[in-house]
Amino acid sequence: MSKLTTNPPWIHSNYRMISILLFFPALFILSALYITVPLIPVFAGEFHISLEQAAWSGSAFSLFFAFGCLLFGPLSDKLGRKRVMVLGLAALSLATLGTGLVSSFPALIVFRCIQGAVAATFSPVALTYAGEVFPTHRRVSAIGMISAGFLMAGILGQVWASYLNERLGWHAVFLLLAAVYGLTFLALALYLPSSPASAGSAATPGSRRTEWRSILANRYLWLCYSVAVMLLLCFVGMYTVLGSFLHNSPYELSNMQVLGIRAFGMIGMLCCFISGPCCARWGSKAVLRSGLLLAIAAMCALSLVRSIAAYTALSAVFVAGIAILVPSLISLVGDIGSKQRATATSLYTFILFAGASLGPIVSVYALDIGPPNVLPFLIFAGLLTVGLINSLFIKLPGRTA
Template sequence: MKYIQPHTKDYQKASIALFISGFVTFATLYTTQPLMPMFAEEFGISAAAASLTLSISTGILAFALLTAAALSDGFGRKKIMTFSLFATSILGLLTAFSPSFAALLAMRGLLGFVLAGVPAIAMTYVGEEFDPKGLGKMMGLYISGTSLGGMSGRLLTGLLTDLFGWREALGIIGALSLLLSCLFWLLLPRPRRFVKKQTNVKKMCLAYAAVFANKRLLLMISLGFLLMGSFVTLFNYIGFQLMEPPYQLSHTVIGLIFIVYLAGTFSSVYMGKKADSLGSSFMLKIAIGIMAGGALLTLLPQLLLKIAGIAVFTFGFFGAHSIASFWVGQSANEQRVQASSLYLLSYYLGSSLAGSFGGFFWTHFKWTGIIAFIMGLLFLAYPVILFAGTEQSKNISNRHKSQTPS
């Protein structure tokens, strides 16, 4: 069957549908991040407990990613993605009616499970259905949807919460997501090139075992945990600080801070190009250094400098994440799918575990403690990069020697 070609109706429909898929999933996932101070106040819980509304979703999402792609081999890409979007939207809507914090956590946990169907499959759908010459643009549309979805979800939540309340905010975003899911279902072309196949559990296990046997690759995968752990920790607890004196900002204003995500949209492309010419290892160190500089800048009391620090930190994070994820895929060879899945597992576990553990530092040491924790995570990334880069150089050198006639 032919690929979906550029400048056709199917191509235009698919472009909009894939943008919607990224937008809905990440807008819904991150709606609770700006609401954590409100949850702490309304339910009488700690900051660390409030952060579980995001951590439980990303933690379950991390493991669900490993099975969602395999399910799509049997049921079909569009069917799984459509189910994922509708189920995510409905659960997002139902969270507005949570009678207790325990019920809210249960809803958010289920949401993390069903949400996995889109991030696990979207890239596979694009790779199968579109002409390879136009893959970059289509991948970019999906990624831009995830970036703008994450930003818009936080912005809308803050604005709607100030106007109506947090329950109404979650309900409105859930209803909007449901409408967009209908559009996705109507617009996404039926797969042309999908071939139904049974999942070979033995082969899959052997492929994962090969990744676990590669120490260098495992270390590179751990970068996802360190990078996302530091990123989510900063954004989880910045709202707590900015709602306290001397700032006392509203939810709307705190939500507007997430506009700094636009810096990340630029840096992921810019830093990726630099990595092509200067090397992944070198540019990763630069990007993480930028993150560290931005984090330290947020220690200054002036609000504008603090926001500038958040923007610098965000620029560095998206650059580092794009380089690290590419580096993992490039280094995995035959186990690329499994390595990428494990990188995402590590990435979302960092969001879940480090994001929650950061609450201990906020409770006991306030913002200084948060930045100390983040700096510790970033510091651990440097020996990982150094070892991975050294091993890569050794492997290249050994290959050259083996190819040289004696």
């Protein structure tokens, strides 16, 4: 176990290397959430089940991932940030290997549940880790790197699964991803320094309950969470709606053409990397509100245009708005949570991905009740506007505005 916490002496000042070590796990671990999106018809055909049943291959992961986020953030207070992330990656590699070897749908669901649970050892813990390891002027940039990985995973996971399934079959999607997790485990175990927060300093059960009461009673954290629930809900929802009507007349795009439009959105995700410098200059709250305004404007514009080129460009603008505001929002949650940063961030991650699970549901409802290329985008714009209004009332500790 000692190798898991050994710190190479050169890496403590090499923050760029630490950022890279956190970016790639964020990219590949969260890809597991999205790899079943293009595989749902494949599972339905192979296991002779309905599409609705096959969709549980994604929902099972999401459900266990969301609840795992509530567990592993606080647990890392006791065991240490690095140890939880590294051991979680080892478990994820084994669970993903098992997923690639199954031959029945119930077994697939069981392993997807395990995957989701152990994948949650990274997201909330890595965000808390970044808040502890990086100095203040580098913190938002580091969180931006991790957030970029989270957002890019939505595209990478689908591209990875589509490409490998067509050439090697769906089992290879999981088997090769298990190998990637194994390599990532080695990289973090050998080169990632431990957090300055000492393992074993966890609160007692009584003080833990007090901590949760403090967080749940903090209205400024709940204002942040009210914004968080909108983000992936609208992100996933926008791409669900876009893919739905672009497949149909008059556009009739193929799966790969729609995937190309989604991939173009990665250009907008690069804005994660400028969020840190923007926060340093104008403040996290100003950047949060600017990102929301950009996302709202893009959603409104999407309801007005009719060309594929416009849909492609505006979807990237929307993603840019989300990419700008996510690091600033995570930074605000950590700052407001203060000494309860780990628990506050865990609850943030849970709410964020709970919103992601609501995205397809809201999209299907919106597609049923109104023009598919108008009403859904206006609904998402309205939800983000609620988030923008709530963001106006967020305050940092010790400040009046």
